[in-house]
Amino acid sequence: MNExxxxxxxxxxxxxxxxxxxxxxxGIAPTLEEDVAFSSIAQNEIGHARAAYELAARELDTxxxxxxxxxxxxxxxxxxxxxxxxxxxxxxxxxxxxxxxxDRARIETxxxxxxxxxxxxxxxxxxxxxxxxxxxELWAERLRGEPRFEQALEELRPYVDAERGAxxxxxxxxxxxxxxxxxxxxxxx
Amino acid sequence: xVTADQVWAxxxxxxxxxxxxxSLVELGVVRDVRxxxxxxxxxxxxxxxxxPALDAMQRALESKLAELGAEPVVEIxxxxxxxxxSITPAGRExxxxxxxxxxxxxxxxxxxxxxxxxxxFRCPYCGSAETRLENLFGPTPCRSIRYCEGCRQPFEQFKTx
Numbered sequence: 001m002n003e004x005x006x007x008x009x010x011x012x013x014x015x016x017x018x019x020x021x022x023x024x025x026x027g028i029a030p031t032l033e034e035d036v037a038f039s040s041i042a043q044n045e046i047g048h049a050r051a052a053y054e055l056a057a058r059e060l061d062t063x064x065x066x067x068x069x070x071x072x073x074x075x076x077x078x079x080x081x082x083x084x085x086x087x088x089x090x091x092x093x094x095x096x097x098x099x100x101x102x103d104r105a106r107i108e109t110x111x112x113x114x115x116x117x118x119x120x121x122x123x124x125x126x127x128x129x130x131x132x133x134x135x136x137e138l139w140a141e142r143l144r145g146e147p148r149f150e151q152a153l154e155e156l157r158p159y160v161d162a163e164r165g166a167x168x169x170x171x172x173x174x175x176x177x178x179x180x181x182x183x184x185x186x187x188x189x
Numbered sequence: 190x191v192t193a194d195q196v197w198a199x200x201x202x203x204x205x206x207x208x209x210x211x212s213l214v215e216l217g218v219v220r221d222v223r224x225x226x227x228x229x230x231x232x233x234x235x236x237x238x239x240x241p242a243l244d245a246m247q248r249a250l251e252s253k254l255a256e257l258g259a260e261p262v263v264e265i266x267x268x269x270x271x272x273x274x275s276i277t278p279a280g281r282e283x284x285x286x287x288x289x290x291x292x293x294x295x296x297x298x299x300x301x302x303x304x305x306x307x308x309x310f311r312c313p314y315c316g317s318a319e320t321r322l323e324n325l326f327g328p329t330p331c332r333s334i335r336y337c338e339g340c341r342q343p344f345e346q347f348k349t350x
Contacts, residue, residue: 033323033324033326036324036326036327036328036334037324037325037326039326040326040327040329040330041326043239043241043330044237044238044239044330045239046239047235047237047238047239047240047330048238048239050238050239051238051267054267055267117268120268120269120270121267121268121269123268123269124238124267124268124269125238126299127269127272127299127350128237128238128330128350130299130300130301130350131300131325131326131348134300134301134302134305134325135325135326137302138302
């Protein structure tokens with residue numbers, strides 16, 4: 001796989017998986033506003049994943065859906081931070097906060113890419129991410145100094161720089177994420 | 190053979206699937222009408238990348254072009270083509286009249302919290318600027334929820350992107 005495809009897949013896999021994990025709060029978030037917020041953020045992240053998969057698919061002569069859902073677990077390139085199932089509010093917010101920092105640094109770099117398609121996609125994503133950052137920062141401000149939140153940040157920080165690729169937490173997620181497509185191989189969705 | 194003006198006029202009849210008071214042309218998502226013989230190509234730019242209405246918009250554009258007797262080609266450009274500044278003045282007025290506060294103009298820097306808390310957002314119902322941010326996120330990716338202290342109504346505010 002060439003450098004360009006790898007870069008796009010890293011971005012797309014992160015956004016797909018973080019979107020999937022954030023969407024696990026749909027219907028059970030602590031307030032209605034946060035139910036709407038997490039669902040909307042998840043929808044945006046999966047939209048970013050789709051756009052990046054579309055570009056990667058042209059590079060690799062396949063389709064966005066095949067890249068998102070037909071690869072073996074070991075082929076995904078997402079950061080371990082997004083793979084964890086975190087149905088605890090302090091940890092979910094800690095992840096949102098850390099992920100937005102990681103994503104912001106990456107998007108800033110990609111916006112300056114010499115590759116016009118990648119730079120344009122990064123600029124588009126950045127417009128939407130401004131709202132995710134405000135959300136993450138508001139919550140981090142609100143929870144700062146709370147022992148559970150500080151502990152969650154400490155627990156999750158090492159994952160930010162961890163090596164990309166499937167961890168044990170990914171196996172179950174992969175199973176859920178791909179089960180529908182595996183149930184009917186080759187079907188037109 | 191159709192002319193570009195005829196194509197634009199026909200596409201201006203297509204409503205946005207989620208907010209049907211505004212047309213796809215007024216929303217600014219239709220770009221670049223190109224006519225080559227029988228083939229008419231248009232470029233469609235998503236509002237938000239995760240907007241689920243994109244496929245419906247693409248199909249609507251294709252059928253409208255086919256109705257004109259053209260061989261339709263609708264390409265999706267997920268680059269940085271569309272911003273909320275692409276909505277036409279007529280489109281903005283229609284949004285406001287239907288109770289959706291149109292997006293404020295995009296500034297040089299990205300939106301930030303202080304700006305969203307400032308008294309620059311007017312209620313689409315009563316015009317008061319005494320409104321506050323209730324939720325950054327709303328029923329679709331493109332909208333936030335605000336509350337008007339003037340007429341005591343919640344309303345939907347288009348996010349500026």
